[in-house]
Amino acid sequence: MIEDESKADSHSQDSEHPPTRISSHRITALSLKRSASPSFEDQNSRKRFKDSEEPMDIQCKEDVGLESKLADDIAQELECGCCSELLYKPVMVSPCQHIFCGSCCLLWIRNGGTTCPACRAISKTASPSRPLQLVLDALLRNAPHKARTERERAQADEIYTSGSTMRFPSPREISPEPNVNISAEYARPCPHCSPNNVYGWSCPSPIPDPAIDLERAWRLDDGLPTGHAQCGNCETFLALRAPSTTRCDFCQTYFCGVGVPARCSAAPIPLQQPQGYTDVGDLIQSSDVYECFNSNTVEVEIMLDYITAQGLSPRHIYRDIVKHILEQPRQFRPLIELELFVVSHMGPSVDSDSSTSPHKICRSCACEILIWGLKDWWIRERKKGLLEDSIMNRQDCPEGSGCAMQSEFGLFNYGLLTLVFLLISLL
Ligand SMILES: [Zn+2]
Ligand SMILES: [Zn+2]
Ligand SMILES: [Zn+2]
Ligand SMILES: [Zn+2]
Ligand SMILES: [Zn+2]
Ligand SMILES: [Zn+2]
Structure with missing residues (x-):
């Protein structure tokens, strides 16, 4: 040795x-x-x-190599600015023209984003981009292995399906003055806290929304809200017992499985990236x-x-x-x-x-x-x-x-x- x-x-x-x-x-x-x-x-x-190949084989291999290099190059250009994975149902932010998965952009807006997630420029809308989708389709025809997993696509579809344009709220709409302090002092509900959430499982002990019920809101000074932890990737609260929650057995970090599905998760050891x-x-x-x-x-x-x-x-x-x-x-x-x-x-x-x-x-x-x-x-x-x-x-x-x-x-x-x-x- x-x-x-x-x-x-x-x-x-x-x-x-x-x-x-x-x-x-x-x-x-x-x-x-x-x-x-x-x-x-x-x-x-x-x-x-x-x-040991014949010259002909070398030529062929080279073509395949160049093609896959081209596919790699294109895939890199078509990376989502939020999740850094290949775009899925892409939208383009106007006017800065940064591109994201529709689901990533919508989540960003839902979490209070009022600017482009990439350059933080004031943005009005994010619209589906047909030319981008066509390039993506062509790429996936030639390199099908680059496609997002079925599970990722299903999770993204739950958030954003239609080819609709989304509007960024103006900064004032989203955080009226008095709420700025509230969000720093109190825990925000996790995606599973609302009894009517889209994930099909709700928290047995939900975090009260400080915007609705300030009396019962959970002060961050008091530690973690009952039954909740913070996601090691997106840092939002997650429900410990939610089916989407995973935990790394090495560093004991919890992951929400909801924010950016591919990144907010601990996976079986041999399958992780x-x-x-x-x-x-x-x-x-x-x-x-x-x-x-x-x-x-x-x-x-x-x-x-x-x-x-x-x-x-x-x-x-x-x-x-x-x-x-x-x-x-x-x-x-x-x-x-x-x-x-x-x-x-x-x-x-x-x-x-x-x-x-x-x-x-x-x-x-x-x-x-x-x-x-x-x-x-x-x-x-x-x-x-x-x-x-x-x-x-x-x-x-x-x-x-x-x-x-x-x-x-x-x-x-x-x-x-x-x-x-x-x-x-x-x-
Ligand atoms: Zn030497
Ligand atoms: Zn994305
Ligand atoms: Zn931008
Ligand atoms: Zn919860
Ligand atoms: Zn997360
Ligand atoms: Zn870990």
């Missing part, structure tokens, strides 16, 4: 620092990192790792990733190239890591002992019985696990033998992670050098 550790800390020994020889796969990571022009992604850049890591681009931009490799940028770039070439997503890696943890005799206990998960105080604390194993996890705890396990995942992945021999046969620096050269190997310098060599090789 110790030997393997040093392997992951290794860097090019046969080529001195800085490198004099560029392997073709480097180009992809470079163009990805700097969003260089697509022309960098030419034939040889696709010839990576064990490449690590917060902030949607695609390989997020790994490339994360300083945490470089940090957990002791800033060994060479090894990180080999890994990122590999992840790109294998079409792996951070979620996939997270799932691999979880699977590996579950195969260990003590499972998640070592991670809990490391105090990797910060226990929340936004809800009643739960006696953590060490004999029961955790089932649900929130997005931020999933992110902790991903970063914690990434380096060991890579060590295991290297053993699968999918890397080029030239990389596998490199010798470890005898100094391992203690080698001073590896942190001097700044990402920027390295990228620049690669670019220079690339230009030379093209001439």
